[in-house]
Amino acid sequence: MQDFSQLGRREAIRLLFEGSKFEPFGDCSFVPGDGRKAVAASRLMLEGIDFDLVYFPLKHLGYKSVVCVTGELYAAQAVPETLAVRLGLSAKLDFEQVKEVWSGILAATEEFGYSKLSLDLQPSQTGLTISVNACGAAPLEPLAAPASKDLLCITGRPGAAYFGLQVLEKGKTAADTQKELERYRMLVAAYLRPELPAALPAKLAESGITPSAACLVDRGLADALLRLTAATGLGAKVYADRIPFESGSFELGKSLDIDPVSAAMNGGEDFCILFAVPISQYEALRHDFQAFDIIGHLAQADVGAVLVTPDGLEHRVSAPGWPTDDNS
Numbered sequence: 001m002q003d004f005s006q007l008g009r010r011e012a013i014r015l016l017f018e019g020s021k022f023e024p025f026g027d028c029s030f031v032p033g034d035g036r037k038a039v040a041a042s043r044l045m046l047e048g049i050d051f052d053l054v055y056f057p058l059k060h061l062g063y064k065s066v067v068c069v070t071g072e073l074y075a076a077q078a079v080p081e082t083l084a085v086r087l088g089l090s091a092k093l094d095f096e097q098v099k100e101v102w103s104g105i106l107a108a109t110e111e112f113g114y115s116k117l118s119l120d121l122q123p124s125q126t127g128l129t130i131s132v133n134a135c136g137a138a139p140l141e142p143l144a145a146p147a148s149k150d151l152l153c154i155t156g157r158p159g160a161a162y163f164g165l166q167v168l169e170k171g172k173t174a175a176d177t178q179k180e181l182e183r184y185r186m187l188v189a190a191y192l193r194p195e196l197p198a199a200l201p202a203k204l205a206e207s208g209i210t211p212s213a214a215c216l217v218d219r220g221l222a223d224a225l226l227r228l229t230a231a232t233g234l235g236a237k238v239y240a241d242r243i244p245f246e247s248g249s250f251e252l253g254k255s256l257d258i259d260p261v262s263a264a265m266n267g268g269e270d271f272c273i274l275f276a277v278p279i280s281q282y283e284a285l286r287h288d289f290q291a292f293d294i295i296g297h298l299a300q301a302d303v304g305a306v307l308v309t310p311d312g313l314e315h316r317v318s319a320p321g322w323p324t325d326d327n328s
Helices: 007-016 058-075 095-111 160-171 178-183 185-191 198-209 223-231 249-256 260-266 281-288
Strands: 036-046 081-088 116-123 129-139 151-154 211-216 235-239 272-277 295-300 306-309 314-316
Touching: 007 095, 007 116, 058 081, 058 095, 058 129, 058 198, 058 211, 058 272, 081 095, 081 151, 095 116, 160 178, 160 185, 160 235, 160 249, 160 260, 185 295, 198 281, 211 223, 223 235, 223 260, 249 260, 272 281, 281 295, 281 306
Parallel strands: 081 116, 235 306
Antiparallel strands: 036 129, 081 129, 151 272, 151 295, 211 272, 235 295, 306 314
């Protein structure tokens, strides 16, 4: 077992980069090409707040930290370019454990096509901290102007990560957890290792699909809808019976007395993309992105953000951190 006090910071960083395609201590800057602008996204993950090492595999944790910021770039229609990582390490973590975290970061960095990667290490008295800062290149101007009736599509299954977290938290005190983990493995996986469609901006461009707006669903679908309506100046309707749910959501929701629709709207950590597409591009969307679900559409501004139930009733969407009197 290698000890940080013997290795030293620079040697530890050099060893972590060993065998990868990236160079340690290299320049992590980039200059966008013609017609492009630089877009940045950052995330700070704190042990005990954002993750619990009792049940979180270290490699998955590293991978998830990159997904968080890559999703922000994808929502801005940006192609990932550079990633800067800073790890705050407490004395309880040895070098082999840090290598596990780093292996997940490396796997995600290569999967999402980052061209440059940097790392810094520093001590922490409050457990493991992971700071990630990503930069990408996006079009200077939006490719399409948002309009009422633009289709709202989502790349994943909102609420799944929230239910997965409930299974893991319950397992900390339950006598027999293996059966529950196996029964709800897809929900657990949604929390521990969220996935994004690789190279999403490039694939949309290849298909000729031009999103008019997009945002990362990381604090629940309600929060994402409110951000989307605020950014576009339009309203939005989402239909409850069109929201996709992961296998096991209704069974687990019943046992926990949690409505899966409520989990989707108010949960978090899903890291899927909600984006609007002009209705004229419907055929291309259905042909090239069959895994994406159309869950609603933009609407006139006076509609606001609403959830439409199967019986046709419209409920005003609300979310923590937003005014309760005027969510538009």
